[in-house]
Amino acid sequence: MEHTPAEGPHRVKASPLARRLARSSGVDLSSLRGTGRGGTIRADDVRAASAGPVSRTVESREPARLSSATAEPAYPARAAIAALMSRANSEIPHYYLSTRVDLAVAMAWMRDRNANRPVAERLVPAALLLKAVALAARRVPELNGYWKDGAFVPSPTVRLGVAVSLRGGGLVAPALGDADTMPLPELMATLKGLVSRARSGRLRASETADPTVTVTNLGDQGVEAVFGVIYPPQVALIGLGRVIEQPVAVDGMLTVHPTVTATLAADHRASDGATRARLLTAIDRLLQRPEEL
Known part of the structure; x- marks a missing residue:
């Protein structure tokens, strides 16, 4: 330190x-x-x-x-x-939206990319999901920023907070700076280092400063949907569950695809439901075109 x-x-x-x-x-x-x-x-x-x-x-x-x-x-x-969470619950008028995202295209693309990669460098679904969230936050700037002095202040950059559970108890949400412009392999390597430093108590001051929007992912704990509490002064928190196989109708035929439930906790002071729905729609569309991540 x-x-x-x-x-x-x-x-x-x-x-x-x-x-x-x-x-x-x-x-x-x-x-x-x-x-x-x-x-x-x-x-x-x-x-x-x-x-x-x-x-x-x-x-x-x-x-x-x-x-x-x-x-x-x-x-x-x-x-x-x-x-902090008690204050957030009492001060922020939360509302929630959720959607189920079909990951069949993204997972197939990821398997193709990983085919000739060393095991240590292979992409994982979490990297695709985080990159999709970061890009969606850039495309819906009404979500990416802070509620300060009675008004929303947008951020010119995306600093993606990632909730990390600590071994001794508690939670910390360090930030991935410029996550929207970071190539996927670099994002994965940066995320791995960030989680390691968070759990060993060696986070740098720059890594704890001012996330603009936060993601909490409890998929590795078997949770299918996460409805979180916004970290003030942010105005949104995205929850990601585990990837599960579910029935999906494609061209009138029933098949089984990998899917994930994405949820959004939003601050009603900053925008309305229609604006917030755009973020979940953007995440979904990006994951249908993983080559753009």
């Missing part, structure tokens, strides 16, 4: 990311006790302080003790997430 050197006897030792979080959340760094090397205040210390006291109830599975409950302190990251 990057640290800011001390500049005088009274300067608080804190990482650059911790300082930015403290400014945005109104936390006084001098009131915190750092858990980093040499007492340096880390981003998680600020998140925990801004979240306030959060606890979770753990009940015994033994019938005789079901009436008794004990409180355990939440992980700092989980506490911060709980506070």
Whole structure:
């Protein structure tokens, strides 16, 4: 982790990311006790302080003790997430849309591309899905940006946040910068490094800053559809489920194709349902023309 050197006897030792979080959340760094090397205040210390006291109830599975409950302190990251999501639910007027995307063409194209590639360099469905979302966000700019001071502020670039579950509990959503212009092999390699650094606590400050739209993909957990909560100040979150074989009607004939359910959580302050539907339509159309990804 990057640290800011001390500049005088009274300067608080804190990482650059911790300082930015403290400014945005109104936390006084001098009131915190750092858990980093040499007492340096880390981003998680600020998140925990801004979240306030959060606890979770753990009940015994033994019938005789079901009436008794004990409180355990939440992980700092989980506490911060709980506070952020509570604020998002109360402040953002969410609404949801979903669609089922036929992946037969995309999967066939991917198999052809992978035929002569080394195993370590083969494309996976997640890369195609993320690239399709990034390109769709560029084509529907009303979704790509932030709600600030009572108005939507579009972003000139796509910084695709990717939700990553942490081994010790909690969630982080680092950003893939310029994901819409990144070639698929580069996107895959960048994503792999991003997930590895997120789970080992080695994310760079630039990788945690200002995603413009976030994707949460729980397909590897067996989930068929995800209806998420928007990360403020963003105005949209895309959920992707697992790829499953389903009956599909093609030219009047019933067949079985790989499909995925894509969902959209949207902020009603920023736009209406018709505008938001364009994003899901764009994702679908892009995946029917994977050579354009």
